[in-house]
Amino acid sequence: xxxxxxxxxxxxxxxxxxxxxxxxxxxxxxxxxxxxxxxxxxxxxxxxxxxxxxxxxxxxxxxxxxxxxxxxxxxxxxxxxxxxxxxxxxxxxxxxxxxxxxxxxxxxxxxxxxxxxxxxxxxxxxxxxxxxxxxxxxxxxxxxxxxxxxxxxxxxxxxxxxxxxxxxxxxxxxxxxxxxxxxxxxxxxxxxxxxxxxxxxxxxxxxxxxxxxxxxxxxxxxxxxxxxxxxxxxxxxxxxxxxxxxxxxxxxxxxxxxxxxxxxxxxxxxxxxxxxxxxxxxxxxxxxxxxxxxxxxxxxxxxxxxxxxxxxxx
Amino acid sequence: xxxxxxxxxxxxxxxxxxxxxxxxxxxxxxxxxxxxxxxxxxxxxxxxxxxxxxxxxxxxxxxxxxxxxxxxxxxxxxxxxxxxxxxxxxxxxxxxxxxxxxxxxxxxxxxxxxxxxxxxxxxxxxxxxxxxxxxxxxxxxxxxxxxxxxxxxxxxxxxxxxxxxxxxxxxxxxxxxxxxxxxxxxxxxxxxxxxxxxxxxxxxxxxxxxxxxxxxxxxxxxxxxxxxxxxxxxxxxxxxxxxxxxxxxxxxxxxxxxxxxxxx
Numbered sequence: 001x002x003x004x005x006x007x008x009x010x011x012x013x014x015x016x017x018x019x020x021x022x023x024x025x026x027x028x029x030x031x032x033x034x035x036x037x038x039x040x041x042x043x044x045x046x047x048x049x050x051x052x053x054x055x056x057x058x059x060x061x062x063x064x065x066x067x068x069x070x071x072x073x074x075x076x077x078x079x080x081x082x083x084x085x086x087x088x089x090x091x092x093x094x095x096x097x098x099x100x101x102x103x104x105x106x107x108x109x110x111x112x113x114x115x116x117x118x119x120x121x122x123x124x125x126x127x128x129x130x131x132x133x134x135x136x137x138x139x140x141x142x143x144x145x146x147x148x149x150x151x152x153x154x155x156x157x158x159x160x161x162x163x164x165x166x167x168x169x170x171x172x173x174x175x176x177x178x179x180x181x182x183x184x185x186x187x188x189x190x191x192x193x194x195x196x197x198x199x200x201x202x203x204x205x206x207x208x209x210x211x212x213x214x215x216x217x218x219x220x221x222x223x224x225x226x227x228x229x230x231x232x233x234x235x236x237x238x239x240x241x242x243x244x245x246x247x248x249x250x251x252x253x254x255x256x257x258x259x260x261x262x263x264x265x266x267x268x269x270x271x272x273x274x275x276x277x278x279x280x281x282x283x284x285x286x287x288x289x290x291x292x293x294x295x296x297x298x299x300x301x302x303x304x305x306x307x308x309x310x311x312x313x314x
Numbered sequence: 315x316x317x318x319x320x321x322x323x324x325x326x327x328x329x330x331x332x333x334x335x336x337x338x339x340x341x342x343x344x345x346x347x348x349x350x351x352x353x354x355x356x357x358x359x360x361x362x363x364x365x366x367x368x369x370x371x372x373x374x375x376x377x378x379x380x381x382x383x384x385x386x387x388x389x390x391x392x393x394x395x396x397x398x399x400x401x402x403x404x405x406x407x408x409x410x411x412x413x414x415x416x417x418x419x420x421x422x423x424x425x426x427x428x429x430x431x432x433x434x435x436x437x438x439x440x441x442x443x444x445x446x447x448x449x450x451x452x453x454x455x456x457x458x459x460x461x462x463x464x465x466x467x468x469x470x471x472x473x474x475x476x477x478x479x480x481x482x483x484x485x486x487x488x489x490x491x492x493x494x495x496x497x498x499x500x501x502x503x504x505x506x507x508x509x510x511x512x513x514x515x516x517x518x519x520x521x522x523x524x525x526x527x528x529x530x531x532x533x534x535x536x537x538x539x540x541x542x543x544x545x546x547x548x549x550x551x552x553x554x555x556x557x558x559x560x561x562x563x564x565x566x567x568x569x570x571x572x573x574x575x576x577x578x
Contacts, residue, residue, distance in 0.1 A: 123362065123369055154366040157376045183392055187377075190384035221389060224564040227571050228387075234575055267568040274576040 014064070021061035024070040027054065028077075052081060059092065063099045071096060090117060091126025098134060107138055125155065132164070141168055159188045163195070166202070175206040193229035197238050200225035204246055216253055220264075222246050223271075237286075240279045241303050247272035248310060276310065279303055322488045324462060334463050334494050338454065342501040345446045346509050353442050358435055367411045371544055374409035378551040386563040393560050404552035407545055451498065455481070458494035466490045 059074035075096055082089050094114060101107050114131040117124060128151050135144040148165045152158065166181035182199040189195060203222035207215040223246045229239040251268060283303050363369035378400050385393050407413050459481050470478070470489045479487060481495035492500070 121364075122366055123364065150366070154369040155373050156370075157373050157380070180392075183388055186387045187380045187384050187396075190387045196387075221564075224567050227567040228563065230575065231567065231571060264568070267572060270572055270576070271568055274572060278575075 017061045018065050021058070021065040021067050021070070024058055024062055024067060024074075027058055028070065028073055052078060056092070059096075063095065068096075068100055071099070087121075087124050088126050090124065091130050094127060094130040094134075098130070098137075104138065107134060110134060111138070123154070125151075129161070136168065141172055144168055145172070156184075157188055159185045159192075159195075162188070163198075166198075170202065175202060175209070178202055179206070191232055193232040193236055193239065196225045196229035196232065197236065197242060200229065200239075200242055200246070204242065204249075208249075216250070219246055219250050219253070223250060227271075235282055237279070237282050237299055237303060240275050240282065241299075241306060244272065244275035244279050244306060244310075247275055276307070280307055283307065322491075324465075324491065326462070330461060330463050334458050334461055335497060338458070338494065338497055339501060341450060341453075342498070342505055343508060343512075345450060346505060347512065349442055349446055350509070350513050353439065356438050356442070358431070360435075361431060365411075370409055371411045374403075375544070375547055375551055378404065378548075378555055382554060382558055385558070385560055388562070389564065390560060390562055393562075397555055397558075397560075401552045401555050404548040404555075407548065409548065410545060447502070451495075454495055454498050461494040462487070462491045463494050463497060464492040466492060 055074045055077055059071050059078070062068070062071035062074065075092060078092065079089055084090075084093075094110060097110050097113070098107060101110060111131065111134055114127055114134065117127050118131065128147075132144050132147050132151065135141075135147060145165065145168050148161060148168065152161050152165065155161065162181045162185040166178040166185070169175075169178035169181060179199065179202055182195060182202060185195050186192070186199065200222045203218050203225065207218035207222060223243065226239050226243040226246060229236055230243060233239065247268060251272060283300055286300055287304075363372055381393075381396055381400060385397075388396070403409060462479075462482060466478075468490075472489060475489050477499070478489060478492045478496045480493060480499070482491075482493040
């Protein structure tokens with residue numbers, strides 16, 4: 001949860017994270033060298049905030065790739081600068097302890113430590129969030145949800161926490177609650193196209209699940225959210241993928257039942273065709289230079305598979 | 315009055331230029347920089363909330379504001395649900411730190427330690443402004459009062475006389491002549507961009523900006539001024555929510571997409 005905060009590297013993209021963490025010795029070495037320079041006090045004063053942000057990112061990347069030694073060096077550097085009592089540093093320390101914990105009993109110990117810290121300062125947000133993430137990884141989702149709700153009551157303007165709650169609910173199969181959470185996240189960041197796409201995906205899943213009463217209504221909402229995410233970012237692969245999928249499904253289901261909105265009847269096929277056409281264009285152009293950036297390969301493969309399935313690939 | 319059309323000439327010692335105009339300018343710039351760093355040093359960050367309830371009281375107001383400004387991302391039914399929930403919660407004081415003390419007059423900010431801190435911060439900021447300005451102005455008054463140091467290369471109307479010739483009690487002098495005290499005032503208000511260039515755009519020497527910031531604190535800080543009753547703000551926000559009109563951005567989005575993107 002908090003380890004994805006402010007992180008330009010997409011944390012699900014393991015390859016890039018690995019590459020980044022492999023640079024750790026170089027980056028750390030460079031920073032210790034620059035400290036030696038006699039003029040560094042004057043020249044590096046302005047660059048320091050970015051430097052420490054880099055170290056923090058490096059810390060996350062090292063932990064993710066199992067390079068605990070470099071992670072500890074990063075953590076020491078951060079602690080030296082900001083002090084042990086800084087809330088964020090406390091959160092990072094917790095994260096490190098969790099990462100090197102071998103078994104569940106060690107994790108339980110971390111949890112008790114968090115509880116101790118929170119007794120002293122109940123609004124220590126990084127530690128609060130770590131505690132919730134730890135509850136989740138201890139597979140106690142109900143506790144995690146209730147703590148997260150308590151946290152959100154206190155800070156209702158935290159997008160990250162709303163998204164996390166949505167994720168927790170989704171894994172519990174409580175779609176309508178998850179939808180509510182994502183809507184709250186959207187209220188705070190109305191132009192986040194990825195959140196729009198997430199919400200659309202959730203609505204789509206909700207509509208395709210058998211227990212739902214009115215799938216076509218949810219599908220239409222899903223389509224609109226996909227449309228909005230495309231409107232905000234006009235080469236968003238995920239948005240086009242979803243739009244293509246959802247419009248195809250809508251075309252199938254709407255043919256059998258009566259279409260309520262007349263205008264939709266004529267725009268739907270056009271929208272479907274447009275989505276597939278654009279998807280194909282994106283896939284084609286990105287496959288050209290995917291050697292250079294290996295990051296979104298899996299998404300591209302999925303998109304290609306979709307195109308093949310619907311027989312639209314040329 | 316000065317005769318129209320005739321050029322007034324005053325024989326000035328060129329040394330006036332080097333010993334008054336430039337020193338005043340340099341001193342002004344240096345005090346600006348000094349003030350910036352002094353403010354940075356003395357600035358105490360706003361205190362974070364100490365309990366969850368306090369944090370809730372602070373941030374819940376933003377929920378209403380967000381709903382009002384970004385409500386267009388919601389479909390009408392979700393919007394209505396949220397709106398009615400927030401209005402009733404605001405009206406019942408559900409987000410208040412201690413709902414019992416609702417309706418009572420707010421505590422005196424002088425006795426409230428949190429309020430005292432904020433007042434001290436404001437006071438420090440004001441003092442940082444006032445003291446250097448007073449000192450410099452008295453310095454100029456003591457040493458350079460009554461000097462005419464500069465002639466503007468363009469004509470001005472008589473209205474500018476009080477602005478450009480403060481400290482010079484000559485009725486007939488052409489408006490184009492600038493006195494030392496006026497040069498100080500011109501510097502005081504005109505050096506903002508110089509400070510922006512030297513110190514970066516969000517510098518503390520920019521006293522106009524700091525005054526503005528005192529009036530409307532940005533999000534993330536405490537939205538409530540010391541001594542302000544949060545309940546009143548909540549009721550106000552509830553009223554704002556009640557009268558707002560909702561539009562949905564998803565109305566006709568399919569046509570919009572096809573029109574804007576597919577036609578390309």
